[in-house]
Amino acid sequence: xxxxxxxxxxxxxxxxxxxxxxxxxxxxxxxxxxxxxxxxxxxxxxxxxxxxxxxxxxxxxxxxxxxxxxxxxxxxxxxxxxxxxxxxxxxxxxxxxxxxxxxxxxxxxxxxxxxxxxxxxxxxxxxxxxxxxxxxxxxxxxxxxxxxxxxxxxxxxxxxxxxxxxxxxxxxxxxxxxxxxxxxxxxxxxxxxxxxxxxxxxxxxxxxxxxxxxxxxxxxxxxxxxxxxxxxxxxxxxxxxxxxxxxxxxxxxxxxxxxxxxxxxxxxxxxxxxxxxxxxxxxxxxxxxxxxxxxxxxxxxxxxxxxxxxxxxxxxxxxxxxxxxxxxxxxxxxxxxxxxxxxxxxxxxxxxxxxxxxxxxxxxxxxxxxxxxxxxxxxxxxxxxxxxxxxxxxxxxxxxxxxxxxxxxxxxxxxxxxxxxxxxxxxxx
Amino acid sequence: xxxxxxxxxxxxxxxxxxxxxxxxxxxxxxxxxxxxxxxxxxxxxxxxxxxxxxxxxxxxxxxxxxxxxxxxxxxxxxxxxxxxxxxxxxxxxxxxxxxxxxxxxxxxxxxxxxxxxxxxxxxxxxxxxxxxxxxxxxxxxxxxxxxxxxxxxxxxxxxxxxxxxxxxxxxxxxxxxxxxxxxxxxxxxxxxxxxxxxxxxxxxxxxxxxxxxxxxxxxxxxxxxxxxxxxxxxxxxxxxxxxxxxxxxxxxxxxxxxxxxxxxxxxxxxxxxxxxxxxxxxxxxxxxxxxxxxxxxxxxxxxxxxxxxxxxxx
Numbered sequence: 085x086x087x088x089x090x091x092x093x094x095x096x097x098x099x100x101x102x103x104x105x106x107x108x109x110x111x112x113x114x115x116x117x118x119x120x121x122x123x124x125x126x127x128x129x130x131x132x133x134x135x136x137x138x139x140x141x142x143x144x145x146x147x148x149x150x151x152x153x154x155x156x157x158x159x160x161x162x163x164x165x166x167x168x169x170x171x172x173x174x175x176x177x178x179x180x181x182x183x184x185x186x187x188x189x190x191x192x193x194x195x196x197x198x199x200x201x202x203x204x205x206x207x208x209x210x211x212x213x214x215x216x217x218x219x220x221x222x223x224x225x226x227x228x229x230x231x232x233x234x235x236x237x238x239x240x241x242x243x244x245x246x247x248x249x250x251x252x253x254x255x256x257x258x259x260x261x262x263x264x265x266x267x268x269x270x271x272x273x274x275x276x277x278x279x280x281x282x283x284x285x286x287x288x289x290x291x292x293x294x295x296x297x298x299x300x301x302x303x304x305x306x307x308x309x310x311x312x313x314x315x316x317x318x319x320x321x322x323x324x325x326x327x328x329x330x331x332x333x334x335x336x337x338x339x340x341x342x343x344x345x346x347x348x349x350x351x352x353x354x355x356x357x358x359x360x361x362x363x364x365x366x367x368x369x370x371x372x373x374x375x376x377x378x379x380x381x382x383x384x385x386x387x388x389x390x391x392x393x394x395x396x397x398x399x400x401x402x403x404x405x406x407x408x409x410x411x412x413x414x415x416x417x418x419x420x421x422x423x424x425x426x427x428x429x430x431x432x433x434x435x436x437x438x439x440x441x442x443x444x445x446x447x448x449x450x451x452x453x454x455x456x457x458x459x460x461x462x463x464x465x466x467x468x469x470x471x472x473x474x475x476x477x478x479x480x481x482x483x484x485x486x487x488x489x490x491x492x493x494x495x496x497x498x499x500x501x502x503x504x505x506x507x508x509x510x511x512x513x
Numbered sequence: 514x515x516x517x518x519x520x521x522x523x524x525x526x527x528x529x530x531x532x533x534x535x536x537x538x539x540x541x542x543x544x545x546x547x548x549x550x551x552x553x554x555x556x557x558x559x560x561x562x563x564x565x566x567x568x569x570x571x572x573x574x575x576x577x578x579x580x581x582x583x584x585x586x587x588x589x590x591x592x593x594x595x596x597x598x599x600x601x602x603x604x605x606x607x608x609x610x611x612x613x614x615x616x617x618x619x620x621x622x623x624x625x626x627x628x629x630x631x632x633x634x635x636x637x638x639x640x641x642x643x644x645x646x647x648x649x650x651x652x653x654x655x656x657x658x659x660x661x662x663x664x665x666x667x668x669x670x671x672x673x674x675x676x677x678x679x680x681x682x683x684x685x686x687x688x689x690x691x692x693x694x695x696x697x698x699x700x701x702x703x704x705x706x707x708x709x710x711x712x713x714x715x716x717x718x719x720x721x722x723x724x725x726x727x728x729x730x731x732x733x734x735x736x737x738x739x740x741x742x743x744x745x746x747x748x749x750x751x752x753x754x755x756x757x758x759x760x761x762x763x764x765x766x767x768x769x770x771x772x773x774x775x776x777x778x779x780x781x782x783x784x785x786x787x788x789x790x791x792x793x794x795x796x797x798x799x800x801x802x803x804x805x806x807x808x809x810x811x812x813x814x815x816x817x818x819x820x821x822x823x824x825x826x827x
Contacts, residue, residue: 135793136793136795136796173789173790174789174793174795176789178749179652179745179747179749180749180750181785183743183745184545184548184786187541187544187545188541188786191539191540191541191544192539192540192541204650204651205650205651205652205747205748205749208651208652208653208654208745208747209652209743209745209747209749211654212654212655212668212743212744212745213743213744215668216668216669216744227651229651234653234654235654272641272642272644273641273644273649273650273651273748274644274648274649274650274651275650275651277644277645277649301638301641302641302650303638
C-alpha cells in the first residue's frame with residue numbers, strides 16, 4: 085500500500101536497472117510474450133513440509149495427501165486451465181527454518197502461494213514473513229493462532245478446524261454421556277494450555293466442572309507419580325498427551341486404575357501414526373477419542389471418504405495400503421486435500437493469473453462460506469469465516485471397541501462455533 | 514602494511530562486500546544476508562568465550578533467548594518502543610550472563626559445559642512455565658507496530674537489511690577492537706595458559722566473568738535483533754539445539770578468528786539450504802562436513818587460511 089511517498093528500495097532500483105537493460109538490448113519481447121507464458125505456466129504451490137524433526141510422521145502423510153490431491157486436480161484440468169506444481173521444502177519442524185522456506189518459495193521458486201504447515205510454532209514463526217512477502221499462506225495446523233488474531237491477512241486456515249472449536253464441540257458429549265466431573269491431564273506447554281483453558285470454559289457451560297488440572301512437564305518420561313493427584317470424585321479423565329511418552333503414559337494409567345476406572349476421553353493427536361492395537365495400549369479399550377476424521381472406515385462410510393482413502397493410499401484401518409504397519413495421521417491430513425481444493429476454487433473465482441492477483445485470491449477465499457460435504461471436502465461439510473480466516477466443521481467422537489475406533493457421535497458445525505476474535509478483512513493488503 | 518592495518522582493511526572489506534552483495538544478489542540470497550548477519554552476531558558472541566577465552570559453553574541459547582524475550586515481551590506486552598525494548602533485551606541477556614557466569618565459573622572444563630547446559634535447560638523450562646506470557650513452545654508474533662523506529666518500517670527488506678547490517682558492523686568492529694585490546698590479549702593468554710596468566714598477576718577469574726557478560730550481551734543483541742527483524746519470539750530458540758548451533762558455526766568458520774563466525778554461519782546456512790533440496794538427511798551432510806573439517810582443518814576455514822596463507826589474520 086502506498087503512503088504517498090516515493091519509495092526507492094533495492095528491488096525497485098534493480099527492477100528499473102534490469103528492465104532498462106533488457107529493453108535496450110531488445111531481449112524483452114513485450115507484454116504479449118509475458119501473457120503467453122503466464123497462461124501456460126504451472127501454478128506453483130510451495131509445500132512447507134515437516135520432513136524432519138518432531139513433525140516428520142505428519143509431514144510424510146501430509147505429503148502423500150498433497151500428492152494425491154494435486155494429481156486429482158491436474159486430472160480435472162488443473163486450475164484455470166493451468167497445471168499445478170508442488171514445490172516441496174523441508175522446514176525441519178523449526179520456526180526459523182520455516183520462515184526461511186517461505187522466503188525461498190516467494191523469492192527463489194516464485195511460488196504463487198504457500199501451504200501445508202501443521203505445528204503451531206512453525207506457523208507462528210513463518211506467518212510474519214508471509215505477510216511481509218505478501219505470499220498467501222494456507223496453513224493446516226488446527227492451532228487457534230489464526231482465529232485469535234495473532235497473524236495477518238495473508239495467513240488463512242480454511243481446510244481444518246482449530247483447537248478451540250474442536251475442544252468446545254466435545255464438551256456437550258462429555259458432559260451428557262461420560263460425566264460432569266473432569267480431571268484434565270495435559271502437557272505443560274501451549275498446546276496443553278489451550279486444551280485446559282478452552283475445555284474448562286466449555287464444560288462449565290454444560291454444567292460440569294474440571295475438578296483437577298494436572299500439567300505434565302514436557303521432559304517427563306514416567307507419569308505414575310502424577311496419578312494420585314486424580315481426585316476420587318473424578319468421573320472422566322480427559323487426556324491429551326503427545327509425543328513419544330504417550331505409550332508409557334497409557335500403560336501406567338492402566339496399571340494405576342486397574343479394572344475399575346473412570347470414563348476416559350482423549351484426543352487422537354496422542355496416537356496419530358500409532359496403531360491403536362499397539363502392545364501397551366490395551367487399556368484404551370472402551371475409552372473415547374476425538375477424531376478430526378475417523379481413522380477406521382465406518383459401517384456408514386461415505387462414498388467421498390472411500391474415494392479419498394483410495395486416492396491417498398490408506399486402507400480401512402487407516403494404514404498405508406502398501407504397508408499395514410504404516411499408520412496414517414488420518415485425523416488431520418484431510419486438511420491438505422481440502423485446502424488444495426479451496427485454493428483451486430479461490431483461484432478460479434478470482435480468475436487468478438499470477439502473483440499480482442494474490443490479493444484477489446485472498447478476497448475470493450474470504451468470500452467463501454458454506455462448503456458441502458463432497459469429493460472436495462470428504463471429511464464433512466465446512467463453514468468458513470472470512471473475517472477470522474478460520475473454518476468450522478463437524479467433529480467425530482469414537483469409542484475403541486474390539487481394537488477399532490467406532491464413531492459414537494458427530495458434533496455439528498454449530499457445536500464448535502464461537503465469537504469472532506478478529507476481523508482480518510479490515511487489514512490492508 | 515602493519516598487521517593492525519591489514520586487520521582493519523579486512524574488516525572494512527568484509528563490510529563493504531556485504532553491502533555490495535545486498536545490491537547485486539538475487540532477492541532470495543539478498544534476503545538471506547539479514548538473517549546470516551543476525552546469526553553471525555550470535556556466533557561472534559559465542560566465539561568470544563569459546564574461541565578467545567577457551568571456555569566451552571553449551572548454554573548460550575539462554576542468552577540469545579533472554580535478548581529475544583527481553584525485547585519481545587516489553588514490545589508486545591508493555592508496548593515499549595523499539596529502542597528501549599531492544600536495550601532491555603541486551604540488559605536481560607547481560608544480567609543473566611553475569612549470574613550464570615558467577616556460578617558456572619566456579620567450575621572448569623567438562624563441568625563448565627554441563628553447568629551451562631543445565632542452566633540453559635532451566636531457562637528453557639522457565640519460558641515454558643510462564644506460558645501465560647511467553648506462549649511457551651508456540652511463541653508469539655511481534656506485531657508490525659512494535660517493529661517501527663519512527664518512520665522506519667523494519668518489516669521491509671531494505672530496512673531489515675540495514676538494521677541487521679548496522680548491528681553486525683557494530684558488533685564485528687567492536688569485538689575486533691576488544692580482541693586487540695589489553696583485555697582481549699589477556700583472554701587469549703587465559704586460553705593458552707591460565708596458570709601462567711595468573712602467575713603473571715592477572716585476575717583470570719574476573720576476566721572470564723567480563724568475557725561471559727560481554728558474550729551474553731552480544732548474544733542478546735542477536736536474539737533481540739531476530740525478534741525485531743523477523744517478528745517472532747519462541748521457546749525453540751532457548752532449546753539445546755540453539756546452544757549447539759553457535760558451536761558448529763564457530764568450529765566450521767574458525768574459532769578465535771574475527772571473521773570465522775560469519776564464514777561458519779554462511780557456510781552452514783548454504784550447506785543446509787542446498788543439501789535439503791535433494792535429501793532429508795541434510796544434518797548428516799552437515800555432520801560429515803564438520804568431521805572432514807575437524808580432520809583436515811581443525812582450526813576451521815579461517816583458521817586454515819591463517820595457518821597456510823595469512824598469519825596476521827585476527
